[in-house]
Amino acid sequence: MNPSRTAFTRRGFLGLAAAAAAAPTLSACGGSSSSSRNSIEFWDMPWATPAYNTAAKKITQSYVPASGDLRTNYQIIQWNNFYQTFSSAIASKTGPAVSTGAGFQAFQFEQQGAIAHADNVIDALKKNGQYDDFLPGVLEPFKSDNGYVAVPWQMDMRVFWYRKSLLDKADAAVPTDWPSLLQAGKALKKAGAIGFCTGSGAGNNIGNHFLIAMMLNNGGGVWTPDGHVDLLNDRNVEAVEFVRELVSNGVIDPGAVSYTTNNMDAQWKDKQAGFGLYVLGLPQRVGDTSGDIIAASPLTGPHGDKAALVFLNNIMMYKNTPSQSSSEAFLVYYLGRIKQLWQQNLMNSLPVFKSITALPEFTKDANNVRILKEYQPIAKTSAARGTALSANLAVLDGGQAINQFTQTVLGGKTDAKSALRTFQSGLQSVITS
Template sequence: MTTRHYPSTIESRLSRRGVLGLGAGAAGAALLTACGSLGPGSSGSAKTVKFWDMMWGLTGYTPVAKKLALGYKPASGRPKASYQYIPWANFVQTFSSAVASKTGPAVSSGASYQALQFLRQGAIAPADDLIAKLDKEDFLPGTIEAMRYEGQYFAVPWQMDIRVLYYRKSLLERAGVAAPTDWDSLKAACVALRKQGRSGFGMQAGPATTVGGQQVLTMMFNNGGGMFDKDGKPDCVTDRNIETLEFLRELVSIGAIEKRYVSYTDQNLLTDVKSGKIAMTFIAPGYETNLPTADQADLVVASPLSGPHGDKGAYASINNLMMYTTTPSQQDSEAFLTYYLDHMKVLWQKGVVTALPVRQSIVDLPEFQANANMAKIAKEWQPVGKTHAALSPTPFPALNAVDGGQALAKFTQQIIQGAGTPRSQLESLQKGLESLVK
């Protein structure tokens, strides 16, 4: 079976954690020495448009992405591009050190809020001119505007990670229930599954992962709630959020959410989904690729649930491509990135990416539409996806610390363990966020 890599789930502790906490100079000169292979001489001359990229898909992703980048044929007088693979392990230090020493890339992929953090340090070049040239109508709703902060575009979106409800079709049929459509039917399905010794709300909330928090946020967003108000200020203790946590408490009480999930890793969750111990879970697109081929068709994406008040929502992160001020020229970076955006459909045509593309032209590809789960996610889940900011119309730099910090993780563990009341849990989250958002 092909090994699956999740930059925003299984590797979330690496791909998102701590960019804010580690400032540009935090890694120090010693780390620069350790990362010497990523210095200016390793990936092309000073006049090369250096593109640094992470592992974003299946094991075949990097060769395809590298070939795509190196296939760039610049206009006369413009520099060629080079490609450097950056491991998620220690990526924070790698980028921070490179930014501090001005030896970094001209263009890169990276964590969802990475560009916002480095923007504050003057290291990110604005993307306004590039976005002005793009066909905005080809981008899925909300993806372009999510790249705007204080009147300026800081990056260009290229794919979305979102938490969607997967269920084992055979297990629900065996329990005599249909795929849930709202909270009542979700609870009913969980009760029926529990009678057969199965969990209906699998979670991954170990201390080294952010997935559990994203699963909780999905339910909060599904009830019109969130962590921040429209001005980006922490606002956790609301009636809708309390109602959501009361529902999750019910799921804990009936065994749909099991106490052991408090220490679950990606492998724990996957093992239980494979074995049938977990029949439903909110997880990333393409999760079925982790199962044996014979079982993949049994793992199906449900439609978004309707919350108690008719709301629909799910946690999502919009991954982007960013340009840096360390470049031969801004025009060179834009020329390369324009090419890359126009040709990146090959990543989905080759099947090396399972994240959701943000361009309708890629969604419309026959190779994409052939996957019923992915087609459903694009059509039904993408329009209701919300970032950590949720109720705020724009993102803000502090979200990086929130995403990678411990406040949301501790909050999730309290829910699973049944520690305190919904109100006290939200009050604890509020304090944790206030310490990060200053």
């Protein structure tokens, strides 16, 4: 991953709700229809360094379609204003036939009637044996009442990390549960380090993810099992009160409300941060592969719960294609070749296929192995306590309600119930159902 870039690897956010209001509706007309093209357009995002896109383009250009199917063109779409780019292109019928993109993007465009369901792709994967290669739990969230909205290809896990030398200096054990997290945080602070590294400054969603992760780790979550907002449940209140305890004890730095990901990177790189929640591949991200930054095991909540927050990045297809069968054939081909991206050490995310996790290029990183073994089986999406993904998750992840909530909690400004009540009101005012 490019360390200078904010963690784009799941991208269900970055102002999607605001962008949706400003972007054209999909009923707009104008532009040339993709049905007039004689090739499939595959739009991909800069998921890592430029070498990633070079490799993905090579995979695409190596595709030799069967007789009657179309070839595929590869195009890079930048994250900056990406939602407007997709929405405008789809509205004018000049958009892609297949794309990667934001984690919940497919569900937003499905609501607007633009997504081609992937059931035929899933059937093809069953026939070629790749369906059984999916890790447990990664495919089910994409099944809607109308079919598979998209197909997952990588996982972006939120992971607890620690710097061993700082814990040793503070004479503190690696936290395993909430009490030991508080104890270690106090010891780290006393030793002059940051006890829990997080942030909610401009463009930084890690603080948001930390709060959601703690709710999940306590058996709570934003939603009921059937998808209704339920932020004021007792487990959420307990989780937020615990975070407020970290704040009141100075374990979370008072400046965290303004820390960007660049600030957090510097804190880890400069050996200031002792423990915290961050993205996969933290040592590589900050350029410290000495072995001092280590993935901790998931914490155990006060009621014995264990959970981790994961974002499932996916590949989606669109109805406006010159050939739906060609879109499907290319997607099956591409999914069968993405192991090359991990073989070339280009991906800073967990694969969704068991066979890729067995590659020597993946298993040589002890942190990856631990995260896969300990985090993936207990991972939950931000849809929890439900499991099905939806467009509402983009509104949650990209909206102002969660940003304001995180600022309030990390700033120690009010009690848990008041903060959650305001969060619930703000979220309910903008969700679609």
